[in-house]
Amino acid sequence: MSFIRQWLGSLIFTFWMFFSVVFYAIAIILLFWAPYRMRFAVAKGWAAMIMASIRLLCGVRFEVKGRENLPDESAIFLLKHSSAFETLAEIVIFSEQAWVLKRELQWVPIFGWALKLLRPIAINRKGGRNAVSQIIQQGTELLDDGINVMIFPEGTRVRHGETRRYGMSGAALAQATGRALIPVAHNAGKFWPRRGIIKYPGTVTFVIGKPVWVGDQDIRDVNVKIQRWVEAEIVAMDNQPVAAHA
Numbered sequence: 001m002s003f004i005r006q007w008l009g010s011l012i013f014t015f016w017m018f019f020s021v022v023f024y025a026i027a028i029i030l031l032f033w034a035p036y037r038m039r040f041a042v043a044k045g046w047a048a049m050i051m052a053s054i055r056l057l058c059g060v061r062f063e064v065k066g067r068e069n070l071p072d073e074s075a076i077f078l079l080k081h082s083s084a085f086e087t088l089a090e091i092v093i094f095s096e097q098a099w100v101l102k103r104e105l106q107w108v109p110i111f112g113w114a115l116k117l118l119r120p121i122a123i124n125r126k127g128g129r130n131a132v133s134q135i136i137q138q139g140t141e142l143l144d145d146g147i148n149v150m151i152f153p154e155g156t157r158v159r160h161g162e163t164r165r166y167g168m169s170g171a172a173l174a175q176a177t178g179r180a181l182i183p184v185a186h187n188a189g190k191f192w193p194r195r196g197i198i199k200y201p202g203t204v205t206f207v208i209g210k211p212v213w214v215g216d217q218d219i220r221d222v223n224v225k226i227q228r229w230v231e232a233e234i235v236a237m238d239n240q241p242v243a244a245h246a
Helices: 002-030 036-058 085-093 103-107 111-116 129-144 169-177 219-238
Strands: 060-065 076-079 097-102 121-123 148-151 181-186 202-208
Touching (some): 002 111, 085 097, 103 121, 148 169, 202 219
Parallel strands (some): 060 202, 076 148
16 A cells, blocks of 8 residues: 555656646746846745655655855765756755756757756767867856856766766866865665656755865876765665655
């Protein structure tokens, strides 16, 4: 019976998430004339509502550790990407931000048009060096405007417990701008699996790591250190008892 309830709750939540985003996207489009921060506030409001919905319908909560590690100025965030949950939670957790994402998302009617108004760095994922150059150029402008740059360094979602080699763009942007890299580990994929419909009740933990200053270090070495820290934090989370919430 509990499985059926969880399945129904997950289905209702998924429908509500996709249904509601259309109205918020239209609101953002209608604010095309407004400052970026006003449009972002609408997106943040939608994400907060979705976080409340998944808590109510599926019993999925989240907690944040390491807020004291957040710098006073805008920074580059490297987040683990194992679920859709973190793409929503990051909007609620962190201040004004722009995301590095595949350019095809901007081509989706309504949603993509609104997304374009939120100043993303929309790249061709097969662009190689050109994509990195684009991230450095646009990322520098965003950081100078006080907007955080959010990057999933693995480039795509991976299963919980798996990892892929980190791309260089985040560390390259940090080196070019002198801004901090902030690693973020979480276990969202354990509760909202990649490509999964069912959301499992429990508390997703986000751990914000200490700022990393690249300086003249080899960015490949920086990536390896950050990836090791992120994966070690996730293993530590998995080894902790998880209190599920019905």
